[in-house]
Amino acid sequence: MIEAIDPIVLQETALDVGEFKLIPALTVVAMLVLFLGVGYFFRVAAVDELWVAGRSIGSIENGMAIGANWMSAASYLGVASLIALSGYFGLAYVVGWTTGYFILLIFLAAQFRRFGKYTAPDFVGDRFYSDWARGIAAFTTLAIAFTYAIGQASGMGLMAQYIFGISYEVGVIGLMAVTIAYVALSGMLGTTKNMAIQYTILIIAFTLGLYAVGWTQGWSTALPYLEAGPQVAEAASIEAQFVEPFANASYYAWIALAFSLIVGTCGLPHVLVRFYTVDNERTARWSTVWGLFFICLLYWGTATYAAFGGLLYDSEVTGGDGFAQMLGIEADALVVLTAQLADLPTWLVGLVAAGAVAAALATTAGLFITASSAAAHDIYTNLYKENATQREQMIVGRSTIVGVGVLVALIGLNPPALIGELVAMSFAIAGTVFFPVFFLGLWWENTTREGALAGMLIGIAISFGAILNDTAIPMYTGVEEAVIPGLATWVPGTSSALVGVPVVFGVIIVVSLITDEPPQHVKRLVRQCHSPEPMSKMESAEDAAADGGTPADD
Amino acid sequence: MYDTILVPTDGSDTAEYAVEHAVDLAEKYDADIHALYVLDTSAIDVSLGTEQVDRIQQGQFEDMPELQQRANDATGAVASRAETHDIDVTEAVVAGQPHKQINSYATDNDVDLIVMGSAGRSGVRRALLGSVAERTLRSTQIPVLVVDRQD
Numbered sequence: 147m148i149e150a151i152d153p154i155v156l157q158e159t160a161l162d163v164g165e166f167k168l169i170p171a172l173t174v175v176a177m178l179v180l181f182l183g184v185g186y187f188f189r190v191a192a193v194d195e196l197w198v199a200g201r202s203i204g205s206i207e208n209g210m211a212i213g214a215n216w217m218s219a220a221s222y223l224g225v226a227s228l229i230a231l232s233g234y235f236g237l238a239y240v241v242g243w244t245t246g247y248f249i250l251l252i253f254l255a256a257q258f259r260r261f262g263k264y265t266a267p268d269f270v271g272d273r274f275y276s277d278w279a280r281g282i283a284a285f286t287t288l289a290i291a292f293t294y295a296i297g298q299a300s301g302m303g304l305m306a307q308y309i310f311g312i313s314y315e316v317g318v319i320g321l322m323a324v325t326i327a328y329v330a331l332s333g334m335l336g337t338t339k340n341m342a343i344q345y346t347i348l349i350i351a352f353t354l355g356l357y358a359v360g361w362t363q364g365w366s367t368a369l370p371y372l373e374a375g376p377q378v379a380e381a382a383s384i385e386a387q388f389v390e391p392f393a394n395a396s397y398y399a400w401i402a403l404a405f406s407l408i409v410g411t412c413g414l415p416h417v418l419v420r421f422y423t424v425d426n427e428r429t430a431r432w433s434t435v436w437g438l439f440f441i442c443l444l445y446w447g448t449a450t451y452a453a454f455g456g457l458l459y460d461s462e463v464t465g466g467d468g469f470a471q472m473l474g475i476e477a478d479a480l481v482v483l484t485a486q487l488a489d490l491p492t493w494l495v496g497l498v499a500a501g502a503v504a505a506a507l508a509t510t511a512g513l514f515i516t517a518s519s520a521a522a523h524d525i526y527t528n529l530y531k532e533n534a535t536q537r538e539q540m541i542v543g544r545s546t547i548v549g550v551g552v553l554v555a556l557i558g559l560n561p562p563a564l565i566g567e568l569v570a571m572s573f574a575i576a577g578t579v580f581f582p583v584f585f586l587g588l589w590w591e592n593t594t595r596e597g598a599l600a601g602m603l604i605g606i607a608i609s610f611g612a613i614l615n616d617t618a619i620p621m622y623t624g625v626e627e628a629v630i631p632g633l634a635t636w637v638p639g640t641s642s643a644l645v646g647v648p649v650v651f652g653v654i655i656v657v658s659l660i661t662d663e664p665p666q667h668v669k670r671l672v673r674q675c676h677s678p679e680p681m682s683k684m685e686s687a688e689d690a691a692a693d694g695g696t697p698a699d700d
Numbered sequence: 701m702y703d704t705i706l707v708p709t710d711g712s713d714t715a716e717y718a719v720e721h722a723v724d725l726a727e728k729y730d731a732d733i734h735a736l737y738v739l740d741t742s743a744i745d746v747s748l749g750t751e752q753v754d755r756i757q758q759g760q761f762e763d764m765p766e767l768q769q770r771a772n773d774a775t776g777a778v779a780s781r782a783e784t785h786d787i788d789v790t791e792a793v794v795a796g797q798p799h800k801q802i803n804s805y806a807t808d809n810d811v812d813l814i815v816m817g818s819a820g821r822s823g824v825r826r827a828l829l830g831s832v833a834e835r836t837l838r839s840t841q842i843p844v845l846v847v848d849r850q851d
Binding site for chain 1: 710711712739740741742743744745746747748749750751752753754755756757758759760761762763764766793794795796797800801804832
């Protein structure tokens with residue numbers, strides 16, 4: 147699955163690049179100005195009465211924010227690309243990224259809300275009463291944000307080629323600089339309401355392109371998602387592998403990928419924190435449901451885009467020679483390429499492309515904030531300087547954003563894998579390292595500090611090792627093969643969690659059983675997290691446990 | 701001349717440096733002291749995450765014991781210093797942009813003098829962090845006494 151993209155040469159792609167397009171460029175600018183404007187309008191200028199409940203965030207609004215957080219270049223561009231290239235195999239992404247929300251809904255969303263902390267490393271540090279655990283969690287958070295953001299940078303570069311007619315490299319650097327500026331400007335703007343509006347704009351841009359292609363080609367009218375059957379059949383007749391998921395990849399590879407994406411979804415730090423914003427666990431649950439719905443709106447479209455795009459590529463680009471030989475960079479731009487090949491007006495193609503840029507940018511901004519909080523709050527303040535002032539935390543946070551931004555842009559210049567694959571790697575890390583400690587931490591009160599530490603370290607070794615083995619080391623040594631090819635087959639970098647998660651679970655359980663039990667207050671906290679008693683408005687498990695209240699049975 | 705003196709503090713040594721001056725003035729003029737801690741929403745955004753700003757806006761501050769602790773420690777340090785001199789102290793916590801919140805608090809509470817510390821940063825650090833004291837000076841009509849800290 148993983149192949150290095152050769153340095154990009156402009157003229158080789160079917161996407162209409164190399165020419166500055168005024169209207170799409172203005173659309174991108176207008177979207178960003180709108181985001182900032184809306185954010186400014188809803189900014190948190192002043193809260194004088196801190197102890198008075200303000201307006202609550204509803205579950206639909208929070209669900210849209212989850213959708214906006216989620217809707218990155220990987221979802222917007224990458225999933226359609228993977229389905230076009232590897233057919234039904236690519237559906238692992240759609241299956242994995244939606245199923246993960248069920249696990250979140252059933253096992254984690256409400257419990258996290260009850261625990262009520264600030265960041266993911268905070269949860270790990272407090273639950274496992276260990277600063278080491280906090281530090282490892284903060285490091286993992288930085289690694290996840292970094293890997294995830296490289297995929298976004300790659301998407302930005304591709305879209306910049308189309309919209310601004312500049313080279314990929316200039317596009318990556320330019321748009322990364324814009325992202326950093328956006329984060330700085332959006333300082334206190336990026337609140338939930340702003341994200342809900344971002345979601346609405348992005349889903350309109352994405353869906354409008356799909357409907358327009360369906361209409362102009364006479365393929366669909368009201369619901370392209372359901373009407374695309376004949377096109378999928380036609381695509382399959384052109385490229386048999388489209389419906390033969392296991393022709394080029396094994397059944398194991400599909401399961402491993404889907405599993406990694408499922409557990410990765412449950413281990414992503416920036417998804418988790420959204421549950422802290424709501425009043426109670428009921429809203430946390432319903433926001434998960436709504437979030438899943440809003441994400442599905444996007445994913446139903448990706449498969450349809452892939453079928454439409456494949457057919458158009460076949461007839462317009464190769465003249466009937468199929469679409470499987472599509473370049474990686476063409477596939478990653480397929481959503482936009484489809485709109486272009488369907489001869490849609492430039493403004494509409496531009497809107498689709500602008501949506502991709504805005505999706506990548508907004509997600510990256512969120513990831514940068516996740517990284518900065520891991521550095522400023524979890525590492526600098528909690529581990530290094532207890533009494534750091536707000537100003538000091540701000541300077542650490544902002545430097546982290548600039549530092550991560552520069553690194554991401556550098557790696558993004560020559561990304562080691564497709565957008566979807568890069569993001570899958572960050573999911574493999576999240577799934578292997580975080581999911582077991584989140585799950586056991588919330589559900590098994592006897593999980594000990596030593597168990598969590600051992601589990602996370604093993605998880606890091608497995609997930610990072612797999613990425614080094616089949617992607618990073620081959621990429622930078624110029625060797626085609628993975629360092630240990632056998633390992634790459636069973637533990638690929640994009641889907642190491644199928645092996646990693648059971649191993650980490652096992653390690654945590656065994657080590658927890660042979661080490662001293664956690665302190666009483668931690669156990670009580672865990673019990674409180676899934677007490678059958680509904681949580682009163684604004685009460686966290688810590689308050690309930692501190693009241694000394696009778697620990698609820700579960 | 702001065703009945704109410706406002707001492708904005710972020711709990712840093714720099715801020716506490718100004719407290720001596722405030723206490724001395726309050727004693728001479730028989731004034732009250734208000735100790736104000738501003739939760740800087742921009743700082744919370746990058747250090748805790750945007751979601752936490754949302755929580756504060758929704759009134760979930762009660763749910764955030766660590767932040768409360770920080771705020772209470774900062775204003776408490778001012779209060780205990782002033783109370784040894786028998787000065788009445790009011791402690792307050794608000795959230796927003798520090799200089800704007802200092803100004804609006806001062807206006808709302810009929811403050812006659814703001815006494816605050818400044819780190820006296822220069823160059824790059826100042827460009828990155830700015831100076832709350834400087835911005836407060838520019839945004840308020842009330843007299844401000846800035847106590848520069850010289851290391």
